[in-house]
Amino acid sequence: MSVIEAKNLKRSYGKNESKFEALKGVDVKIEKGESVAIVGKSGSGKSTLMHLLALLDHPSSGEILLNDQNTTNIKTKELNKLRNESFGFVFQQFFMNTKDTVLNNVMLPLKIAGISAGKRKKMAMAALKEVELDDKASNKANDLSGGQKQRVCIARALVNNPQIIFADEPTGNLDSKTGVKVEQILFDLNKKQGITLIIVTHDDELAARCDRQIHIIDGNIVKDVK
Numbered sequence: 001m002s003v004i005e006a007k008n009l010k011r012s013y014g015k016n017e018s019k020f021e022a023l024k025g026v027d028v029k030i031e032k033g034e035s036v037a038i039v040g041k042s043g044s045g046k047s048t049l050m051h052l053l054a055l056l057d058h059p060s061s062g063e064i065l066l067n068d069q070n071t072t073n074i075k076t077k078e079l080n081k082l083r084n085e086s087f088g089f090v091f092q093q094f095f096m097n098t099k100d101t102v103l104n105n106v107m108l109p110l111k112i113a114g115i116s117a118g119k120r121k122k123m124a125m126a127a128l129k130e131v132e133l134d135d136k137a138s139n140k141a142n143d144l145s146g147g148q149k150q151r152v153c154i155a156r157a158l159v160n161n162p163q164i165i166f167a168d169e170p171t172g173n174l175d176s177k178t179g180v181k182v183e184q185i186l187f188d189l190n191k192k193q194g195i196t197l198i199i200v201t202h203d204d205e206l207a208a209r210c211d212r213q214i215h216i217i218d219g220n221i222v223k224d225v226k
């Protein structure tokens with residue numbers, strides 16, 4: 001059974017003369033536990049595809065199936081819940097509340113899910129332990145190094161036991177040594193916990209470490225290598 005599948009996915013931006021087709025009819029099936037790199041030149045449609053798969057955006061046409069369930073007609077509130085329960089996100093720009101503590105940042109998805117305060121703290125501390133940052137729980141997120149910030153984001157991504165972690169250039173803002181450490185954490189989660197990994201990247205070495213490389217040119221998948 002595929003964990004996520006796209007059927008004839010199209011996404012255009014703008015209207016009339018300024019209409020631009022960023023995805024032109026993509027079919028892809030991703031199996032549970034796979035690690036997949038989405039690669040291609042700038043502007044090829046990688047982030048568009050990732051945002052659609054992650055249910056952060058709606059396609060112009062086509063379908064996304066999550067665990068064989070068609071997501072097309074799911075209402076916004078339910079979709080937000082499904083996304084929060086099923087996915088974790090790691091972005092190049094970290095996206096966290098830098099004024100808040102590390103612990104509060106990691107607990108956020110659990111708060112949204114309505115999990116009790118005591119349980120939230122336990123789960124967040126366990127996730128921070130996995131990325132070896134439990135000793136920084138009460139620090140302000142701003143006071144961490146770039147690599148530590150990205151590890152906090154990974155802890156936040158895995159805290160709700162997601163089926164899939166989506167990572168958009170997760171090592172793009174890190175020096176190569178720190179990037180390798182962050183990569184290792186992601187691949188360990190994939191191998192040891194079976195979390196499906198979908199990574200958008202320009203980094204050939206990172207892409208090569210994935211089980212599969214999906215190559216996009218001008219809104220089409222042109223090569224899918226396993």
Ligand SMILES: Nc1ncnc2c1ncn2[C@@H]1O[C@H](COP(=O)(O)OP(=O)(O)OP(=O)(O)O)[C@@H](O)[C@H]1O
Nearest residue numbers: 013014020022040041042043044045046047048049
């Ligand atoms: N909101 C938008 N409005 C109009 N055009 C957009 C919008 N978002 C993306 N595009 C266009 O769609 C195309 C695909 O964009 P996308 O961000 O998916 O590319 P990408 O492969 O992720 O690029 P990069 O590697 O530079 O992040 C680009 O030509 C981009 O200019």
